[in-house]
Amino acid sequence: MKFLSLKNLVQSAVNTIKRYPFETFFALAGTIAATAKIELDNLNRVSENWCMRAIMIANLGFLLSLSATLYTQSKSWEAGKKILVKIAAAVIAMLLIFMINPPERQADYTRFFLLSLAFHLMVAFAAFTNKGQIQGFWQFNKTLFLRFLACMLYGVVLFAGLAAAIGATNFLFNFKFEADTYQVLWVWITGMFTTTFFLAGVPTDIPALNEDEGYPKGLKIFTQYVLIPLSTVYVIILLAYEIKILIEWKLPKGLVSNLILGYAVFGILSLLLVYPIREQNENKWLKTYTRSFYFLLIPLQILLFVAVGTRVFSYGITEFRYFLIVLALWLLFISLYFLLFKKQNIKIIPISLCILTLFSIYGPQSAFTMSMYSQRGMVVNFFKKHNGFKDGKLAPVDSTKINMHEGSLGASRLKYFIFRYDLKELQPYFKRDLNGITDSLARIKDEATNLPVDREELRLMKYQWAKKQLSLGRFNDYYYPGADESDEMPQDRTYIFSQNDNVTVIKGYDIELATDQNADTVINNYNGIRITQIHSNSTDSYILSLNNETLKFDPLELVNKMMADTTKMEKYHDPKGKDNHYTPKVYNLPSGLMQITKETPGYTIVFQFSSIYFERSKKGGADISNVSGKYLIKIK
Template identity: 70%
Template sequence: MKFPSIKNLVQSTVNTVKRFPIETLFALTGTIAATVKIELDRLDLTAENWCMRIIMIANLGFLLSLSTTLFAQGKNRSAGKKAGLKIAAAVVAICLIFILDPPSRQADYVRFFLLSLAFHLMVSFAAFTGKGQIQGFWQFNKTLFLRILASLLYGTVLFAGLAAAIGATNFLFNFRFESDTYFILWVWITGMFTTIFFLAGVPADIQALDEDKSYPKGLKIFTQYVLIPLSTVYVIILLAYEIKILVEWKLPKGLVSNLILGYAVFGILSLLLVYPIREQNENKWLKTYSRSFYFLLIPLQALLFVAVGTRVSSYGVTEFRYFLIVLAVWLLGISLYFLLFKKQNIKVIPISLALLTLLSIYGPQSAFTVSMYSQRRIVVNFFKKHNAFKDGKLMAVDSNKISMEEGSKAASRLSYFIDHYDLVALQPYFKKNLTPVVDSLSKQKNEYDHLPINREELRGLKYLWAKQQLGLNRFSEFSYYGKGSEMIEQINYVFARDQNIMVIKGYDIILSNYQPVDTVVNNYNGLKILQTKINDINVLRLNSEVLQFDPFEVVKKITADTVAMGKYFVKEDKYSPLRYELPGNLMQLTRETPKYTVTYQFDEIYFDLPKRDKPVLRGFRGQYLIKIK
């Protein structure tokens, strides 16, 4: 076996860069940006955000430029036209940096993923947009698929070897390569080595691929003995579940959507992999399997539509459910196409999926617009139901006339809407101009370090502002469902101190009870003090005398009259349970012995409050105040 020389490797790399200059430049830009982001971790948030955006644009620019190169190559465009198309694609990709801003809009992470998916699909068919060329299309994508696997294998082995070498130098020569060195190494291997290695394997003669009738034997074995059996197991399970649903006549579980999509992916992938050999005499059964696959997919798609429709009717459209609906419609169209048309073109699979992906990113038909209108309608309908919608505007509801369960659901829906679509998306239903409100909230300082608030904190303030304006202040999104779908509130009671001051006049010792260990022993002037906890009950031993402090005594006392506790309610944090600040005398227990008087002063008690059950303690903390008689 003849190994390639260093000269040949360098020459091959130079040829690849010359063939794909813009793609290589995008890969290098993304790699450098990723390196800078690693070095700036937690040092400069603004610079980190820009690095993330550059990484995303580099990925999209690479894919879009590669698609354009392949399109020009497939159409035999002149060198000048090729250069013009590639420059235009690069400009389009670079302009996306002014559109995508994930740190400000969480939805842009999904938009980036969708754009990347669409551009990946474009790479698969860009060189084969003309009629026919199906054999060439299959051979091209088979080559890319195998090249990607080889790139990942080589890159992983190279990283493992170099990482081991770095670790050895650390051990043998006392070098100090930090953990970020390994991250940077991985970035450069995946960003540059595997990228150039992959590009070097992209077929140069597109037209010749249509005459290539070769087929890897290993691929046939993998498809026939792994993918097809797996998809068969899937369909048997899913059809049995569908029969079970029909017999019991109940709605399907939400997870069934993922299983059906998994079956569809396995099945379509296996059929694509064996497409060139389906006409061979020994493989005639593949045509029968293909028709049966799409035929059996029809009833499963009906189950998929029912599963998605059930969730949409109850909770409205979200981005995830939108994609499920689009995939369900796409699968139905693909199934009918391969069942009804004799002349079948497998290029329709990536082309149609790419078009649907692009349509779901921006515009009135996009996932984000459709889901925003759906979720906004749910919020508005709640206020209409409770007569708090007048002249097209939202009004504050009377919270005393709304159950805790319904109010908590409304608060949760409002929180979801503001987190995903922002407060200004509710502008059509507010008389007040929300832009100055948002500007005012954004200028607030963090109450702990007095620094400007971050984007996450700003979203929380927007939610709390809207909640108060709409009369939902006494409800919390911080709740969940227990057994029997019962709404459970999570509540936090704290001791309201004036500037963190606690008066301990009349006591000799203050003893912290914050230690996480089960048993703590202290000594004070010959007094042996032992702290422990048994079944959520604090036990304090002072020499031979034992005192017990049961937090449930306080919990029962402060939950006995929820109306009276209402005056202690404070504006809760966006991501915390309902919060009440009580005076110290309501959050303490006192015990007497012949030699000591001990008060346990709770700093905080937090617990769950089911609607029809006793409170469930989640934790508490405080300190002992000890008086020696």
């Protein structure tokens, strides 16, 4: 038996670096950038942002360079031409750093993921662009998959061993290795060790792969007895659900889209894994299974189109819904291809998915452009509906003429848009220069750290600025029916008590005092009266002290009292609001029912609520999430 020596390991690493110089360069650059980001965490936001972008470009550069290397290896080109193609791929990857800026544009995280996915798919078929080569294509990707699993196993074991050694030196010799030491260790193991190990196992003899008829027995057992049974269980459940909604004639739940895609992934993966042995006599049943899989996928795709279309028509397009639509169309194409054509080429799966992914990243047809225009249109439509759109620009609305439910929905849509796409995308509808506004807000420093505010805080400041400019200040933004969280019915149902008239008669009272939801304690003085407001987040109660007289107001008491009389409450239920699991159930109550009155020897105090947001669990308990209102005080 020949044992590995240090000399052989070094020589193997050197040979790998010589064979894949561009890939090694990007791996090293990404590793150094990740190390720098760990060291700069929360110290220098600008440098940290550049490190993040460098990490992403290193990932994309590695994949694109590997694709170029594999492609040129499959061609009988001169060495100079091969080098030019590799250099071109590396330059294209490096130029992407000027296009991808996730710290400033949140959507660029998704763009990076899509580019990475497309380049991963490109690696899968880059060496097999000629006709045929199906067996070699399958063997190549099987080898890469198993090599990747081995890399992860070795990397985890190596990290665990070295981390234990560092911990032991800390304990035995009182060394001061900090927590970030382990992070740096993991970065270098995954960035350099596992990457080099993976590259060393990438097949180079493509013709030999085309002649390889070997098939791992363990893979056959895993596919036949795990993946195929799982996909069968999936399809039975989904078809039963489809029959159920046809009988009940109601719209499908949004989560069914994820289940259908899960079934498609399980099924297609299992079919790809058994592709080389489908012609063997003992596996003839695989052809029947393949046809039945794609045939049963078609009615499920109809269900997928209905589920996605329902949300698109109600709440507009988002990136998530765009991808669902594109994947549904792709699945339909793949299903028809494998059902109608006898000569089937499994290379069409990664090739078509790669093209479709690239198609959805940039351009007017991309997910981001189409969803941005759709969501911006919903924001604009809200202002048009409430007379807040003049001469092609957004204008302040009269918030007193908008009920709490409608106003909160508009505020939530505005917040979603700014957080997702940034304030500057509303520039066509503002006269003021939004880039200048953004620069001004970005210069504001955190009072506690004296550092620029973080990205989330900056997004919030942009939203608050726009909300103030458009007179949406009195509305909350606790929900948005177009967001892409799970569409399942929540464990707790959200409700809103909203005052149905915007005028409160205050005749006979001496003091009107607004509550402050964001402050724990507020102190005012009026004609020698010291007025102290206290808001307790732990109990959701409001305490008002007038000199030495103290009163406690608990909105939960009002909520429980009102909700106890379900018959009476239905009279106030807002029929205009969409009463489903996306939105709260809204009750528009007269001002007389939206108040708590209490007496002291010196004062009569009314807590007049304008809105109360709360949740009720299935067991009936209520939890207050937000309250707005004012105190009316009469001096006796």
